[in-house]
Amino acid sequence: MIGTIKLPKLLIFVAFILNLGRAAIQLIIPEKVAAITSINLGDGNEAVNLAVATCITLFLLAIGEFVGGLVSTYITLIARALISKDFRKVVTKKTFRLRAQDIEAQNPKEFISRITADTEFVGEFLIDLLVNEIPRLYFVISTIIKVSQMGNAYLVLGFILVIPVIVIGSLWSGSVSYNALNRLQASIAKLTAILAEKVNNIETIKAYNKTEDEVSSGYTAIDEMRNAQKKNTWAVAFNTLISNILFIIPMVIIMLMGATQLLNGGVSREQFITYFGLGITYQTYIAAHLTLWVLWKRAQGATKRVRQILHLEDDCGGEIRNLKDDRIEFKNVSFSYGDRTILSDVSFSIEKGSKTAIVGKSGSGKSTILNLIERFYRPEKGSILLGGEDIERYEITSYRSNCAYLPQNAPGFSGKIRDMLIYGTGQSFSDEKLYEILEKVGMKETIEVMGGLDYEVGTNAIRLSGGQRQRLAVARMLLKDSEMVLADECTSALDLAGSIKIASLIDEYAADKTRIIVAHNLATIKDADRIIVIDSGKVSDVGTHEELMKRCAVYQSLLRGEEGNAS
Missing domain, CATH: 3.40.50.300 (P-loop containing nucleotide triphosphate hydrolases)
Structure with a gap:
């Protein structure tokens, strides 16, 4: 399905490079902080100059990381919007190319939700995967290598122990999020279909005094959506709780492993500061996989419904172009x-x-x-x-x-009388020709009274x-x-x-x-x-x-x- 989407490759590449650069900066900053703590300012001007230079370097690195993050976020949002737009075009085009019987079987009014909401979730997941995932892996792998170079197996063990804790939590919360969001999306699609149907038949509803009954049925659909929203809210709250737990537990593990080795003399103070600084960002990057997993489960539900549309056969078959006007x-x-x-x-x-x-x-x-x-x-x-x-x-x-x-x-359709007349003809006609045809069908005088060929007929030609x-x-x-x-x-x-x-x-x-x-x-x-x-x-x-x-x-x-x- 991804092959049907035109990706904004340049924007994705720029955002990817910026995030990769940010990951590299985040690898350097803990070492620079540790280096400052090891400088003895009492050693004279050379030590002071070194401390100042290190602080300036840290400041520039922090500014670079901040600006890179700001620009990357902006570019990412643009790229995500472009992907969603292109995906909506793909689904819209596919919808109009389907056979009428396939559209009717899917409930035509639910297609609105598929085109508007479901496509957004797919774009969100794709961007996070393409722009953020490799920089995350780069940072995680580089961090483990740096820690292993300290020559202390316990420090590496601390970083490795963090991974299963976060993975298990991510899988659990992702499953909860998927089920809740799937129900919510289905309820939104149902409400959209019900409201569209009732509004299109408002005259019949009023003529038969069924207003209150239809309001009641609308309320029922709204209540169903509200219940789905409540369950989704609980799922979001649950994910927030899991995210906080997945931040605290890894930090405790990293702190305990590092502090124990510092007290035992297994690492120097400078190594401990580097280890702890890397650990803060490390567990954040690992926890980011929780976000990716949640986005994946959300997109999974959306793509499941969109795939049902995209996998239907197009209404465009046939190889014979010269139509035989025959029996x-x-x-x-x-x-x-x-x-x-x-x-x-x-x-x-x-x-x-x-x-x-x-x-x-x-x-x-x-x-x-x-x-x-x-x-x-x-x-x-x-x-x-x-x-x-x-x-x-x-x-x-x-x-x-x-x-x-x-x-x-x-x-x-909405538009002018002129638009209704030439719709699907593939030609343009003079006003004289159009009025000639209107006279044949007994509509010329009526159209002239209305204001002519440019009279607006309203949505669904309701004024006719x-x-x-x-x-x-x-x-x-x-x-x-x-x-x-x-x-x-x-x-x-x-x-x-x-x-x-x-x-x-x-x-x-x-x-x-x-x-x-x-x-x-x-x-x-x-x-x-x-x-x-x-x-x-x-x-x-x-x-x-x-x-x-x-x-x-x-x-x-x-x-x-x-x-x-x-x-």
């Missing part, structure tokens, strides 16, 4: 949403340049057929052919460029009605000029007269194109070349309106139901 065939296609079977062993064909309607009761699988053709979903069994080739073999961008898709709910969004979607289809039109009840928000007018417009525009239409209003598809009747996920019959009226009970029932509603 479409469903061969024994089956598809399920989880455990619920939607289509079962469906087979039919759609001729090039024909108008084919798909009808059936609600939930029978009509929209799923269009989603499969558009390659939002992949069949579990069977195959879908275009011109004799499996549609999965066509390069996805070329394939979809030749499909004009009109979804039922006609979703919109469902019918207006559907008319704009049809206008966009006219501008795109694709070889295939997939219309999924694209006039469901319009009245009968509006539906018939738009249906006639689509027929006029796409007279020589392949049209596949899911219709809620059967009056708009009676003239279809073929009508495919779907019942409970299976093909009940295929034929013209006249043929189906004679022999298909399901079609007759649908038509009677529509006539009954009309009356």
